[in-house]
Amino acid sequence: MNNFWLIWKKEMAGYLLSMTGHVIITLNAFLLGGCFTLLMEVLNLEPTDVPITEIFYDSFFFWILLFLGAPIITMKAFATEAARGTLDSLLATPVPESTIVLAKWAACLSFFLLTWLPWIGCMAVVYIIPVSPPPFHWVQWLSTAIGIVLIGSFFISMGCFFSALTQNQIMSSMATLGVSLLLFSLSFADRWSNPNQSFFHSMMAQLGMVRHMTDFVRGILDTRPIVFYSSATAVFLFATTQVLQAKRWKS
């Protein structure tokens, strides 16, 4: 446990004190700002019954935010370290691979969530400034946050996996981004698949990220996506541990 915190702390410090970290924070703040502007415009038009979290989520900035964070943050975790050779010196210490992976994943996730902090601020402002504030439901807030954490930790565990597979940062981030976009596009697969093939059709429908997130922002906490994202995260973390162990044989 001590090792976990030591590595977590070091990784976090690495993000917070590095140029990459600052660029990511700035970029995220900019995109969140974009979401916020659109939101304010919608609110200015007419009073609405749609939950504020949903309006916010409806802007395309939201998904860009979700997609861009993980590839950039995770490429540093293993790929950069492997290229520099520092991964080897970490693997030569008596810290089990599983602890290394968990600590690095946790650090990436923490930093990712840190870049989402302005979201809370944006939401708060919405209730303070307009004359007729939209209805407030803390359940919607909470479930939106849970959705971001779940999808974020899934993308980040996938990013860790690709990062461990290669020494090349570009490859690592491209693979992460590519696969996340592919999964995202499955959201629209149910439109193309034949509704008569009921099994395939309903499977596609269940896999849709847009659908999951729409539920989350409306305050619906379905167990299926929760289980799906948590177990997918666990699978990728386990695979990352295996990749690290295999590195000793391969390189």
Next chain:
Amino acid sequence: MESGHRKNPSNSIDAVQVSKMMIQVKDLTRSFRRHHALKGISFDIEKGVVGFLGPNGAGKSTTMKILSGCLAASSGSVSIVGYDVLIHPIRTRQSIGYMPETTPLDEDMRVGDYLRFRAGIKGVKSPRIRQRLDLVVEQCELQSVIDRRIGVLSKGFKQRVGLADAMIHDPPILILDEPTSGLDPNQIRSVRELIRQLGTQHTVLLSTHILQEIESTCDRAIILNQGRILLDDTIGSIQKKLGRTNFIRAVIDAPLPEVEKALLHLPHFLNLECSRTSDGFCEARISLRADNELNSVHRIAPQIARIVVEHHWDLIELQPQQRNLEDIFTELTHNQTGNNEAHPSAAKSN
């Protein structure tokens, strides 16, 4: 009483040896795709400083990586302080301080922070970290850079940070891959001094290309070439062997072919090499197998002088020389490259 007189206590001796051995390597091989970097090496290390010697690509770093757990072997077994590295990876890694050849370090961190972090993840309890840090910083002379970022340090200082990192958790075994490369002469001397000092209580395995370093710091040398052990012996006994084989170097002002012809009549020499020096003299290197008094340097040198006088040449220099480790090394590694395929079993020369 009786057990003390037992004739064949081989089993019990084995048992004792297993527990005392710090490093045990048996039939270790490692291939990279189709390239065989290690072709079955075995050695045991108990205590003291052992030097790994060999030309580029001999497999020194590969062996060290396998010992430290960064790399897996293709076959064979490695045990550290009696534990197999595959079965008890955490335990064996704890007993080893490894300094890789390239000393990869987290360039963004400050020296002190980095060493504190490394001490922590290597299992040093927090109350002891300060004490260990102070000690290794002093031993590696890092006081002046303790607050600087590692990325801005010169190569020599990075090297010393790597050394400090290897020692920080006070492991019983230190594996140092070319610890003195990139250091200035003063630093080389102080690092060698440090290694000798560490060697009294720790087991140190170091690799180097500098033969003098082996002679001055190690108790034992293992010479590797093309993934095989050519020689594994204590420095003392290597030097004893060296002492018995001598060279005489003679510089004579005379035509080369004539000198060669005349010197061929010398009795009991092993090898004769003649070449031109830059001054236009003829330089003859005569190696002698001094296995008895008859052909020792003291007998042969006067004979050379006599030959020179008889031919009315001028003798510029006549110098008896002891063969050093370098000659042995050159001889062993050259023989090996020449007949590598012909004598695949020439692994252990003694």
